[in-house]
Amino acid sequence: MFRLRVTLVLAFLFSAFLFKSFSFAQTKEIDEIKSAAAINELPKKVEALKQFIKDYPKSNYIGYAYENIFSSYLDMNEIDSAFSYIGLYLDLIPPEMRMNPYNDVAYTLAQKKVGLDSADVYSRLAVELAEKNNPRNLSMYEDTRALVLYDLGKNNDALALEEKAIAGHETDPTYLVSLSVYQEAAGKRTDALKTAATAIINGDDDEAITNFDKWISEEKTGAEEQTKLKEKIADEVLQKYFQDNDLIDKVKIHSIAGVFLAQVGVKLSQAEKWTKDAVASLKNNSDIEIIILYKKNLAIVYARQKKYDLALKELKSIEDLDNPWDFDFWYTLGNTYETLGQNKNAVDSYISGIIAFQNKRISSALNSLAKKEGISDSELQNMIIKKKDELTSFKPGHYDKKATGKVVLAELFTGAECGPCAAADGAFDALSEYFPRTDLAILEYHLHIPAPDPMTNPQTFQRYKFYGGNYGTPTVFFDGTEKLTGGGPRMLVQNRFNIYKYVITKLMDEKSLIKINGDATQSDSIVKISLNVKGEKNKNASLHLALVEKAINYIGGNGVDKHIFVVRHLIGSAEGIDLKGNAGKYEERFNLNEIQQSLTKYLDDPTTDPSWRSYVKFTGWRSRTDKINRNNLAVVAWVQDNSTKKILQSFYVDVPVLDK
């Protein structure tokens, strides 16, 4: 018996040792491939990847290493070396699974215009496999093949294939630009012009505009003839655009049509009328995206009419709200400043337009202005880096207006593992600094999206379901009804802050017929809250109370290390307490011991709760966050119409710290 026990113990210890060694080895392997991938200097990167292959010949990431050596050698113009790694890479993958690898290799070669015979073979094989396996993404493979055929000078074949590929993507500017290029190459200039114009009206603001202008100037030499041709094409494209979009909001369609006319440079008075009408239609409660779109469109028209002061006024009014990848906006702003001789501002605007993604038109304008201004390449790079730093470390300042009496409630659904939540989380930190709690109450509900988050609890998920439960993270609800989904990298913090601030200040102007006040005490593990709720309430109004921890330090996968106003408990869960139409006094209690126990129990095993996806394996937490810091608590109370979800009034109160 004793021997058996000893054997079992030894077996257990040996298994634990093996498991630990295996985990350690796996972590080391992942760290090494990550650090090799992060090397910028190509020869060093290649060497690091080769070493990785040598050290981990059976790694799951060998394919990546081969593929990366291939593309690094291509970038270094060492074509033969590059080719020797294509075979190694592809050999790792069973032939029936090579759709993406064939396509990626073919695309890379076509972009570089090297090894086109190989690209021809790979792109053909990719299309054949895609046809067999799943036609959902077939157009993507056909598009690559068309590019290869075009590079090979087989223009008619490229055109025929792109015409096939575009089916189902007829308004996608990427496909339209490619199609127009192949039409031009196949000698079909009229078609090419029309397709390029269609790309412009559908949002392409770069290659299509450049090509359109170039082809027009090649087609007709006189200015008058050029205008006539442009008008003819614009009329045809607009007619189809109006037909295809007749069910959608006319004002919006006309605004887009107006900016299209400005971009192709015809009928500018019509363009001005349409875009002006759209701006005039804006109301105080118009959606923020509509405000940006209409004002930007009018500004583009003004700029085209050389009314630069008017253009600048419109652009500046939305500058804080627009995101870094609205290329149209940043190009027009930069160009307007440049035309007005404000070159410093122009450089700054162009930089803002390429900070997230590259854009040829903006880069070219920036480079030529920098040259004119005597800014060297390295100085320009430093300016871009500085701009990025500014965006990630901005200071929001403080709201200095008198409280209106309406306390807006901002509810953020987030996840500590959710990459795009970093911008929303950061923006909420900034909101908490900017607005006092007498103007803005904040709640952050954590969810297991995309992966386990220990600040989640069953009630945060119930609140997610209360708002429909069909959205991702980050999603924000302002006063229950203004919903904004989407975040991004940390450099978008300022942009998200500006947008959230805009919505909040708009809601603060709404008059509330309800007043809430009260106080909180803490004694013997009980947080007692006494509220006085006065004013008109409808029959669907409920009182909600949330116990929040004002800050929790925890680093998840998205790198956010401090989480504010984390919801720990909701009285009456997501639905709150029925007010029964009465105004009056309410006294509620949070039992901290019970809440603590339930959080601990949940973190011990979250898998049986609906907040957990039963098919996701629970492998433990990075670290636990269930211990409530009783000296850092607050309560948020609000009255909400549960049928419309509209929040009628909110209230925030700090919970006094425990007597030491």
Place this chain on the structure above:
Amino acid sequence: MRTKIFLILISFTVTFFYADVTAQSFSPDKVVDVKVKVNNKLSKDGLVEAVINLSILRGWHINSNKPLDNNLSPTSIKILDNPNFKVVKINFPPPLMKKLSFSDSQLALYEGDAPVSIELKSLIKGPNKKIRVEGEVDYQPCNDETCLFPVKKNFSFEIKLKK
């Protein structure tokens, strides 16, 4: 067109605000379309092969079967137990390794198509027999602006055994 381009494209065609419209009502099960291609021919060893293609919606990605971060939900495929066959091998494609706009380090992902091959050994004798295979695929989607809950999707297919 390379899959990489799609993320960039969605970032300027589907801006933050339009993402509001699209992502709000977007169900994670729409991100991946599962189609199965079966090779009905029985090998000498009684093996049949099928390719389960996970076709990922443009602009979205899912984690690979072995994400670099252990906390992320891997894409997994489970074939439900059946007395007529046993699963010999499930072979996932190599991941696409990339650094997204919101990530500080590389992620191991699938974009575009991720064909997963499975090898089954028939436990029933003789040709012209049919085997129904049922399975589940788990994945967790994100794009540049939003992440969705992990999702489980069921699939089934039929193998008509031929010599």
